[in-house]
Amino acid sequence: MPELPEVQTVVNHLAECITGRSITGTEISWARSIAVPGVTLFSQQLVGKVCRAVSRRGKYIVIALAPHGYLLCHLRMSGDLKVADAAAPRSKHERVRILFEGECELRFDDPRKFGKMYLVADPEEIVGTLGIEPFSRNFTSEALYERLHQRALRVKTLLLDQRCVAGLGNIYAVESLWHAGINPLVRSNKLSKERVVKLRNAIYEVLRKAVDARGTDLGDGVWKSGGYSPKTYGREGQPCRRCKTVIRRVIVNQRSTDFCPKCQSR
DNA sequence: CAACCGACCTGTTCGC
DNA sequence: TGCGAACAGGTCGGTT
Numbered sequence: 001m002p003e004l005p006e007v008q009t010v011v012n013h014l015a016e017c018i019t020g021r022s023i024t025g026t027e028i029s030w031a032r033s034i035a036v037p038g039v040t041l042f043s044q045q046l047v048g049k050v051c052r053a054v055s056r057r058g059k060y061i062v063i064a065l066a067p068h069g070y071l072l073c074h075l076r077m078s079g080d081l082k083v084a085d086a087a088a089p090r091s092k093h094e095r096v097r098i099l100f101e102g103e104c105e106l107r108f109d110d111p112r113k114f115g116k117m118y119l120v121a122d123p124e125e126i127v128g129t130l131g132i133e134p135f136s137r138n139f140t141s142e143a144l145y146e147r148l149h150q151r152a153l154r155v156k157t158l159l160l161d162q163r164c165v166a167g168l169g170n171i172y173a174v175e176s177l178w179h180a181g182i183n184p185l186v187r188s189n190k191l192s193k194e195r196v197v198k199l200r201n202a203i204y205e206v207l208r209k210a211v212d213a214r215g216t217d218l219g220d221g222v223w224k225s226g227g228y229s230p231k232t233y234g235r236e237g238q239p240c241r242r243c244k245t246v247i248r249r250v251i252v253n254q255r256s257t258d259f260c261p262k263c264q265s266r
Numbered sequence: 267c268a269a270c271c272g273a274c275c276t277g278t279t280c281g282c
Numbered sequence: 283t284g285c286g287a288a289c290a291g292g293t294c295g296g297t298t
Contacts, residue, residue, distance in 0.1 A: 112277080113276075
């Protein structure tokens, strides 16, 4: 479900609500939501810590704790993290609750149970292998070109590889390729410098607009607040927003991939 | 080396 | 209306 813009939306919410608060307890109803360490250690080490800051790396939420340690969370397909009043009714799919002083709690909802939380000394243990952060100054067309040309994968496959660019998922990879006019099946190492410049700019613009819109609303009720409206993703059979050609769908890496056969020809 | 497949899970939608 | 199949925003490890 969540890609970079949706994760950023969660981060903004958490930063506002739990920064400076201290943890008083935990409730874990699905043990496998805790990736590391074990459930017991996780709870023991969390109690008494203070939430120092909340940030994001790729699709990981990073909560810095005082006096030490980091709580990371990956929402995977269906996860959501929100702060709620202790008295507020709980959702059906709540997996972990982290209790704070002042009757407020962090709730990890995750219907499909794919999401994970990590309590570590150094976030690099988890996010160390991630690629370029799209909003950092390192995200240049030169850097992207170099990474695309290191391998001969279909360009969309490489965009989904978090070791290349961190934060893109199926929706925004599809959207970026449409904006850049690049066919998803093209080999990454065959892209010219000019096309990589277009791709870099498309990725940056798509993500920036989606963050501003607080993510995408796909109508399942989870990201209802998200106002980003995909131009191509999920529009198979409908006219291209640019040239009216019927949008087609192919499967790349077992993921649905919508594209315009004319704007994104080979 | 790149592509594919099954796991991990549950909920929703679609076709009959 | 009911029921099974297909599919869903992610990632990993093992095969082809």
